[in-house]
Amino acid sequence: MSIIGANLAGTSTTRVRVENDFYATPTWATQVILEKEKLEGSIWECACGQGHISKVLHKFYPNAEIISTDLVDRGYGTAGGINFLTENFEKVDNVITNPPFSLAQEFIEKALQTATRKVIMFAKIQLLEGEKRRKLFDKFPPKCVYVFSSRVNPLRNGSEFDENGKKWASTMCFAWFVWEIGYVGKPTIEWI
Secondary structure, three states: OOOOHHHHOOOOOOOOOOHHHOEEOOHHHHHHHHHHOOOOOOEEEOOOOOOHHHHHHHHHOOOOOEEEEEOOOOOOOEEOOOOOOOOOOOOEEEEEEOOOHHHHHHHHHHHHHHEEEEEEEEEEHHHHOOHHHHHHHHHOOOOEEEEOOOOOOOEEOOOOEOOOOOEOOOOOOEEEEEEEOOOOOOOEEEEO
């Protein structure tokens, strides 16, 4: 048996990547970050998919202005054709999302231009690697990185189960990356 890079990275060698990187965030994973990080003011979920994060936001902040948009219409929010990366938007207080991993840095940079209070991104811990992203983290250090101590199984195409009715499994490590606008200092690491 040979081990290839995809196996080591926790990626399936038998499945193709989901179109538009639609790997939704499980409800419990959003709940734990909202228990740690309080949001004040308007909240924008800019890659809302089927509303997995937005629905939890509405439970935690029933009176807040919550904006849910996506480039692809998956039946939730104001979706279909709203490209967070290319359009100019009014400022909001907070941006929280699970961006397509291939565009995570771009989403972070745009969110930091758009939010006035906090930016919270769900991503693989691997986001910390890379020379290009190192420059981003040097210029805009997150306040905190919350590393999951148990595995998070993102929902492939928004579904909790695979084609055989089994829950998805993953060997990848995920974290919530939190920026507080105006924060100066080194990031802290916490486990959730």
